[in-house]
Amino acid sequence: MPLRYFLSIVLLLLLQLPALAQSTGVLSGTIRDRATQQLLPGVTVALEGTSLGTASDEQGRFRLTDIPTGSYNVRVSFVGYEPLLRANVVITSGNANIVSLQLAPAAQALGEVQVTASRAIRVATAETPLSVQRLNVEEIKSNPGGNFDISKVVQVLPGVGGGGTGGTAGFRNDIIIRGGAPNENVYYLDGIEVPVINHFQTQGSAGGPAGMLNVSFIEDVTLSTSAFEARYDNTLSSVLQFRQRDGNPDRIQGNVRLSGTEVAGTLEGPLAKNTTFLASVRRSYLQVLFKLIDLPIRPDYWDSQFKITTKLGPKTTLTALGLGALDHFEVAVPRKSTPENTYTIRNTPTIDQWNYTVGVSLRQLLERGYLNLALSRTQLSNQADFFEGGTAFQGDESRRVFQTRSGEVENKLRLDINRSLGKWQYAYGAVGQLISYDNRYFNRLRQAVLNPDGSVQQPAVNVRFQSDLQFARFGAFAQVTRPFLADDRLTVSAGLRADGNSFTEGGANLLRTLSPRVSASYALASRWNLNASIGRYYKIPPSTLLGFRDNAGQLVNKPNRYIGSTHYVAGLEFLPSASRRFTVEAFWKQYDHYPVNTRDGISLANLGGDFVALGNEAVTSTGRGRAFGGEFFFQQKLTRNLFAVTSYTLFRSEFTGLDGQYKPSAWDTRHLASVLLGRKFGRGWELGAKYRLAGGAPYTPFDDAASQQNYLTIGQGVLDYGRLNTLRLGTFQQLDLRLDKKINLRRLTFDLYVDVQNVLALKSPAAPSYTFQRTPDNADFVSTDGQPLRPDGSNAIPFLLDNNSGTVLPTIGFIVEF
Numbered sequence: 001m002p003l004r005y006f007l008s009i010v011l012l013l014l015l016q017l018p019a020l021a022q023s024t025g026v027l028s029g030t031i032r033d034r035a036t037q038q039l040l041p042g043v044t045v046a047l048e049g050t051s052l053g054t055a056s057d058e059q060g061r062f063r064l065t066d067i068p069t070g071s072y073n074v075r076v077s078f079v080g081y082e083p084l085l086r087a088n089v090v091i092t093s094g095n096a097n098i099v100s101l102q103l104a105p106a107a108q109a110l111g112e113v114q115v116t117a118s119r120a121i122r123v124a125t126a127e128t129p130l131s132v133q134r135l136n137v138e139e140i141k142s143n144p145g146g147n148f149d150i151s152k153v154v155q156v157l158p159g160v161g162g163g164g165t166g167g168t169a170g171f172r173n174d175i176i177i178r179g180g181a182p183n184e185n186v187y188y189l190d191g192i193e194v195p196v197i198n199h200f201q202t203q204g205s206a207g208g209p210a211g212m213l214n215v216s217f218i219e220d221v222t223l224s225t226s227a228f229e230a231r232y233d234n235t236l237s238s239v240l241q242f243r244q245r246d247g248n249p250d251r252i253q254g255n256v257r258l259s260g261t262e263v264a265g266t267l268e269g270p271l272a273k274n275t276t277f278l279a280s281v282r283r284s285y286l287q288v289l290f291k292l293i294d295l296p297i298r299p300d301y302w303d304s305q306f307k308i309t310t311k312l313g314p315k316t317t318l319t320a321l322g323l324g325a326l327d328h329f330e331v332a333v334p335r336k337s338t339p340e341n342t343y344t345i346r347n348t349p350t351i352d353q354w355n356y357t358v359g360v361s362l363r364q365l366l367e368r369g370y371l372n373l374a375l376s377r378t379q380l381s382n383q384a385d386f387f388e389g390g391t392a393f394q395g396d397e398s399r400r401v402f403q404t405r406s407g408e409v410e411n412k413l414r415l416d417i418n419r420s421l422g423k424w425q426y427a428y429g430a431v432g433q434l435i436s437y438d439n440r441y442f443n444r445l446r447q448a449v450l451n452p453d454g455s456v457q458q459p460a461v462n463v464r465f466q467s468d469l470q471f472a473r474f475g476a477f478a479q480v481t482r483p484f485l486a487d488d489r490l491t492v493s494a495g496l497r498a499d500g501n502s503f504t505e506g507g508a509n510l511l512r513t514l515s516p517r518v519s520a521s522y523a524l525a526s527r528w529n530l531n532a533s534i535g536r537y538y539k540i541p542p543s544t545l546l547g548f549r550d551n552a553g554q555l556v557n558k559p560n561r562y563i564g565s566t567h568y569v570a571g572l573e574f575l576p577s578a579s580r581r582f583t584v585e586a587f588w589k590q591y592d593h594y595p596v597n598t599r600d601g602i603s604l605a606n607l608g609g610d611f612v613a614l615g616n617e618a619v620t621s622t623g624r625g626r627a628f629g630g631e632f633f634f635q636q637k638l639t640r641n642l643f644a645v646t647s648y649t650l651f652r653s654e655f656t657g658l659d660g661q662y663k664p665s666a667w668d669t670r671h672l673a674s675v676l677l678g679r680k681f682g683r684g685w686e687l688g689a690k691y692r693l694a695g696g697a698p699y700t701p702f703d704d705a706a707s708q709q710n711y712l713t714i715g716q717g718v719l720d721y722g723r724l725n726t727l728r729l730g731t732f733q734q735l736d737l738r739l740d741k742k743i744n745l746r747r748l749t750f751d752l753y754v755d756v757q758n759v760l761a762l763k764s765p766a767a768p769s770y771t772f773q774r775t776p777d778n779a780d781f782v783s784t785d786g787q788p789l790r791p792d793g794s795n796a797i798p799f800l801l802d803n804n805s806g807t808v809l810p811t812i813g814f815i816v817e818f
Contacts, residue, residue, distance in 0.1 A: 023744035025091035028063040028250075029099035031056045031076065034125075035420050037363065037370040040078060040103065048073040067091045069744040071138070071680055073579070073638055074099075082106045085121055085578050087637030088138040092742065094749030094817025095253045098245050100219060121581045121637055122573075123222070126425065126481045127493045129521035130531035130571045130585060131225045133157045133633070137218050137245075139643070142678060144690040145736025145757040147261060147811055150221060151175060151198055151211040154240065156674040158583075158631040158647035159225055161667055161694055173198045174207030176667045177225050178587055179627030179653025180237035180565075181605060182206040183542060183614070188232075188241045189213070190307070190321060192359040192376045193412060199284075199301045199327045200351060203382045203406060204544035204614035209297075212325050214280045214305045216255060216266045219245040226567040226587060227519050227533035230477040230495030231416055233431055236539045236565045236591075244321070246309045247276030259753075259813025260289050274311040280304060294334045295807060296345050302326045315365035324356030330391060339774040340799050346390030347715060349402055355380040369419035372429075378410045388715065401715065404616075406439035408543055416477075423488075428478040437543035438468035441616055447713045463616075465549040471503035473540065475513075494518040499538055503546060505559045513538040513562050529573040538562040541595055544615035561593040561621040579637040584630070587651075591625030594655060600721055601658035608666030625655035626662065641680040648673045657724075664698040664725045669732075671695035684742035691735050696728035699767040702800075707770050708793045717770025729765035730804075734758050749817040757809040766803035773797040 031043045039060025046053035047067065056062040069091050076084040081103040091097055104125070123134045135153060143153040151173035154160055161176035174182035183205040187194045198208030225238040232239045252269035264282035271277050287298040303325040310318045329351040333342045359376030386402035387393045416429030446461035477497035484490045495517045498510035506512060517535030524530050540546075541560050550556050571585030595604045596619060603623040604614070629651025636644045649672040654662040673693040680686045703720035710718055736757045743750040758764075772793065773782045783795040 023069045023093040023746065024066045025069050025093050025744075026063065026065050026096035027067060027074070027089065027091060027099070028061070028096060029101060030060050031062065031078075031101045031103065032060060033081075034102040034104045035418070035425055036368060037365060037418075040081075043076060043078040043103070046075050046077075048075055069093055069684075069742075069749075071638060071641075075578075076101055076103065078103055080106060082122070083578075085637060086136065087121075087579065088136060088643060090138055092749040092817055093744040093747060095255065096248050096250065098248055100243075100245060121577075121579055121635070122575060123581075124521065124529075124531070124573070126483075126491045126521070127229045127479060127495070127519070128224050128227050129491070129493075129519050129529070130533060130573070130583070131159075131227045131569055131587070132222065133635075134220055134222045135645075136220045137215065139645075139676075139678075140215050140218060140221065142686060142688050142738065142740060143676065144688040144738035144755065145734070147755055147757075148215045148257070149173070149211040150213050150215060150218065150242070151207075154221065154223060155692065156645050156647065156676045156690060157223055158585075158633040159587075159649045159651070159672065160223070161669055161672050172207050172209060173211060174202075174205070175238075175240070177237040178589065178629070178649070179651050179665060179667060180589070181665075181667070184235065184237035184539065184565075186232060186235040186239055188239065189323075189357075190242070190244050190319060191361055191372055191414075192321065192357070192374050193378075193414075194242075194323070194357045195378050195410065196325075196355045196357065196380055199303070199325055200299060200329050200353065201355070201380065201382075202614055203380065203408070204542035209299050210284070210286070210301065212303050212305075212323060213242060214264070214266060214282070214303075214323075216280065217244045217278050217305060217307060219243045226569045226589075227517075227535060229427075229493075230479045230497040230515070230517060231427060231429060233475045233477075233497065233499050234473075234539050236537050236563060244278070244307055247278045247307070249276050253818065255815055255817045257813065257815045259285075259811050261286050261811050261813075271308065272310075276309050278305075278307040280306070289809075289811075291332070293807065293809070294336060296331045296334050296337075298330050298332055300328045317363045318360065319363070320358075320360045322356065322358040325354065327351070327353040338801075339776060339778040340771050340801055342778055343774055344769050344771055344801060346392075347386070347388060347401075348390070349384045349386035350391060350394075352383045353381060366417070366419065368421065369417065372414070372416050372418075374412075374414045376410075376412050376414075378412075379407065380409075381407045400442070401444045403442040404439065406441070406544070407437070409436040410434075423482050425481040426479065428476075430476040431474065433473040434470070435473060435543060436468075436470050437547045439544070439547055439616070440466045443616075445714060446710070447715075463551070465551070465553065467547045467549045467555070469503065469543075469547050469555070471501055471546075473499065473501045475499035489523045491521045492518065493520075495535075499540070499562070501540060503558065504540070504561070507540075507562075513564075527575045529575075530571075531573060532570040533567065534569075535567050537565050537567065539565075541619075541621075542615050545595060545617075545619055548616055548618060550618060556618045559621070560595065560619060563594055563621075564592045566590045579639045581633075581635045583633045585633075586630045588628040589626065591623070591627075591655070593621040594623030594625050595619035595621060596623040596657050602721060602724060603655040603657045603663075603665075605653075605655035605665040606657065606663055606725055620658075622658065623656050624660075624662075625653070625665070627651060627653040627665075638678075638680070643678045645676040646674070666725070667697065668725070669695040669697050671731075684740075684744070686740040686742075688738040688740075689735065692733070694732040696730055696765065697732075698725035698728050700724050701727050702770050704798065708796060708798055711770065711772060711793050711796070712789065712791060729767065730763075732764055733762050734764070735760050735762070747818065749815075751815040751817070753811075753813060753815075755811040755813075757811075758806065759808060761806045761808050763804045763806035766805070768803055769801040771799050771801060773799045 043056040074086040159178040199210045200208040222241045228239040247268035254267040257264040266280040268278045281304045305323040307321045357378040361374040364371040388399040411434040418427040443463045479495035481493035501507040515536040519533035568588040574582040631649040634646045653665040653668040678688045702717040707717035
């Protein structure tokens, strides 16, 4: 039976169910001091708008039972601490809702009840007082167009440009923040760095069409853009932290998700008295859906994830986690396709990847603080093949255009100690890594040009190398925070870190990467905060760059420096109520030692990235860059069954090449806007809408004469770098809708949903492709004189393929909680 008929029958049956007695659910969890991680007894937990409430026990645990199913705002309050509002907590009969809450000590200036209550929505910390946003699990799950993909959900936050370069914003997950490259961000899962969070990762960069992380595990997501603490290394733009919940300590529970794009299963529960687990596996059916709606791309993947938490003692917790993926990507010719488009599509690489991250972390509570020790390993394998004419000629080495067989391994040990002494809070720690990288690479830049008698007029030009390297990375940090002035109105936090490595020339000199930073927050009035931050940040070039060898086998990029960036940020925060938050910020980022390729003298920021790898070329650390602008953000947590997120960012992003001239970066879209609205109705119905807008991305036009002369030998057009990024694509816009219906039975919950991406079928602008006109049967190229094409293409008919497309992507599915 076709899936759509099956889902229709299920929906009709469920809608016809007679009214049942009110179903109930469970909310439980733990409450800790954010600064010391000590469990807090006696904390009041109340469900807003009801008489239901409880208090945490001597172990900091609480449990509320017999809660009527629905959505609630949970208020948490305790003397001496700022109140906490956890909005849109969904109670179902199928799964108990397990939460982990953290309270921040209250400043004396905020002692009045009405003032304190208004700060319940505040996300900022003393160390990161601005440029920080947070989304909870329900905002992630119900995000229209997100399709349970966290990387897509994050794109509604201010300063975040989704998608890649050249018009791929509609289906890529590259997170581009405030005009910075996708590889300028780092990702942490429960304190363990996870370099790969997307399927079909561009090696040396980030992103991909689909996220890997299981939303069922996530409790909240925090994005810090600029102003992040000194504890985080190797980042220039942002730190994205995913906090997972613990498994249900009381019983086994889980869920199954089935839709037209995937099938996924999650299971959790107790393993022993003090041990819980979470585990999941997912299989994609995107390749089937895309075939049905006649899209050429065919992404096919598996992923899995687990978390085990064990309390070794009253003050010691051990956590083990892991995630991994198997990916296969290829393209197929759609049913409706021109000969030129068919020819171009067939000349696309196939990609096979696998990756995993596993890690263990130990948290030990200390007097007035805690210690974190984390050990992790990440491995990525990337294989790509490209044969002229497509996969039909796979194995014919005479037609091979491209091949890569590369892998990366990172083994990382991280230690940080966090203490408080009176009004002082301080942290310090160190990190060490062992990096392995290998690559077997071939790229045919130009075919051999033959004379009529068969002799070689121009030899073939190929890039071929085999490389491997191993090196160590290391670093240390310290951070100190303290309130000042009367009533603690001013809070200042200062940090310092330095990083080095054993591979690059001068890389072991920690003075080269000494990176101070300071941030301050001043309470102007009861609901107004003025915040500012200045910080210096460093990132080592990716291993794909460091491991590149020239034809002589030399590691030519060894002299490259760490990429540096200095951020200046100032902003104003307004908290009119416990559920509303406004921020306005201005930012300026300056880059130095940015990689510039030596072949064309162009900054890698002006070129962007492709879908295979970034960095297989010789570069020099001579580029500079700047990104500056302002942004506005508004967030309303669930109030009267309505929640909303709105943001707008106006910015410029420019980088220099060897000529020293600032030119627009590949992600200089100038405008970023997003609106997310959610409305909860009665009887389990919920409707969501998300709108995204990005200004036109810059691109480089083709050199018509050079493209026509060289197309037959290189298989693509030649860009006119004399006009680098002088043209712009049209504005990207997309509207997504989502409709959910929850049905709660005695011990089961059914969630049926319809999610439609790009519901208005708006076209996603993309850069054109260069080719020659072909015959209707696609057997050969058309010529102006009826003769075979000359090697220089002088009798060809140039043709620019319009790559703008506007596909509506519907998803129908259901989730069963048990």
